[in-house]
Amino acid sequence: MSRILITSGPTRQYLDPVRYLTNASSGRMGSALAAAAIAEGHQVVIVSGPVSVAYPAAAEIINVETTDEMLTASMSAFESCDGAIGAAAPCDYMPRFIQTQKIAKTGDALQLELIETADVVAMLGQRKKQGQWVVGFALETEDRRFRATVKLQKKCCDWIVSNGPQAIDSDQNDIELLNRHGDVILTVQGTKEQVATELMKKISEQLPDEKLDVKR
Amino acid sequence: MSRILITSGPTRQYLDPVRYLTNASSGRMGSALAAAAIAEGHQVVIVSGPVSVAYPAAAEIINVETTDEMLTASMSAFESCDGAIGAAAPCDYMPRFIQTQKIAKTGDALQLELIETADVVAMLGQRKKQGQWVVGFALETEDRRFRATVKLQKKCCDWIVSNGPQAIDSDQNDIELLNRHGDVILTVQGTKEQVATELMKKISEQLPDEKLDVKR
Incomplete structure (x- = not known):
């Protein structure tokens, strides 16, 4: 059994x-991956931004709001994990300055x-230690494979x-x-469930044998 | 009976x-107002942005995504309504230019x-005709009443x-x-339900008599 973030x-x-x-990421892919990982006998820790999807009861959930919070929580959780799957779509830009009061409209451009x-x-x-593995997600609108x-x-x-x-906020996905x-x-x-099941099977197959204690 | 947008x-x-x-508006206040208006015998048309809240089955729902879409749908629906309640929190700024492909990160500020x-x-x-009424919502962080x-x-x-x-994405509200x-x-x-009930009662009381055919 592996412990997966x-x-x-x-x-x-x-x-x-x-x-x-923000973006329209629903958390459905993350939830489906968690369910597939648990079904294969792995332990799962989910670090999640604000979503309305339900996560598997057997998963440990850490709720965050900003990308910095997701980073801190993930780095900390990863220490006790064998691998990580980055199914989140963290907001990758932030305002240089955050206003403490609601910005009032003036009629001018902002x-x-x-x-x-x-x-x-x-x-x-970058921080993964010997034996730890990381699977990323790339969402691109052009030159996807490259x-x-x-x-x-x-x-x-x-x-x-x-x-x-088209994967965002959809029940379906189409991945490589x-x-x-x-x-x-x-x-x-x-469906994201089918994609998650196939992905987790493949990931488990590729794990070094000593990391595997999966039921199959 | 009034027809309310x-x-x-x-x-x-x-x-x-x-x-x-965007912002964290959940649609709960709009849903509660719709339920309260229906309970008072009014007809309700809801023009809603993307939410996960459930609206009353008796309401007519028009789904929109952007503020321009909300404007077009609302102006059109308002023509057959006696009044409108603006419980939405439409995004009030938009990028001057929308990129058709996902903006690639370069390491530089954007x-x-x-x-x-x-x-x-x-x-x-501005467009309301004789007899039509409009109730707005103002969400401010300072000098609220002014x-x-x-x-x-x-x-x-x-x-x-x-x-x-604090009203945003909350079960509670505190209004004037x-x-x-x-x-x-x-x-x-x-609760937003309590606030909606009191608001709808007050709004109905203030309506010209000929607009009223409420059950009470």
Whole structure:
């Protein structure tokens, strides 16, 4: 049995007490992966942004709101895990300045300077110790396979799942799992549950034997 | 019986196919107002942004995503209504330019120019015909009563409900209903259902007699 960290859902980056940047990530892929991992006999810790999806009761859930909170919680949880799957879609830009009061409309345009947030999966990839593994997700609208492979290398992932924006807030997904050489080692199209099951099977197969104690 | 338009929930303003600006409005206040209005014998049309809340089955629902869509749907629905309650929190800024492909991270800051979206309640207030009425909501973090009264006048509302940011995505609300002179004509603190019931009672009381055919 492995202990697996799954990041899930979106994060929010506030401009002021009311308005924020985010994306439509629903947490369904994370929830489906957690259920598939538990079904294979693994222990699961989920670090999740704000979602309305239900997670498996057997999973340990850590709720966060911003990308920095997701980073801190994930780095800490990863210490006791064998591997991590970055299924979250953390907001990757944040306003350089956050207003403490609601920004009042003036009729003029508002210039907003956005800076990049920390990259949660890249930090997990860079900090992983001997024996730990990291699977990233890449969501791209063009040059999907190429950009996913670049991301895998930049983020020090072991594998990366490439999918498109139609996956967001949908019941369905259409993915490719790529290894470090950019080879497609799995293609799945179907419900997020079907995709999660196939992905977890493949991930488990690739784990070093000593990490495996799965029921099958 | 009156026919009442209720706007509800947040809207989304996309930067690119993935990222958007929004707020945490849940649609619970809109749903509670719809239920209270239906309970008083009114007909209800809800124009709602993306929410996970359930609306009363007896209400007619029009789903929208952006503020412009909420404006178009609301202006059209308002033509057959006696009054409107603007319980939505439409995103009030939008990027001047929307990228058709996902913006790739470069490591540099991203300068985002935001322009104001159309003001749905102000447009309803300005276009209302003889006998039609509009109730707005004002969510402010400071000078609440003063700013609400300014908003009421600017948006040509008949009444305005002033509440604070703690109302967002909460079961509770704490409101003041202000008339055109800035007088507080109702104060309610409680669940959104309790607030909605008291608000609808007060609104119905203030309606011209010929608009009323309520069961009480």
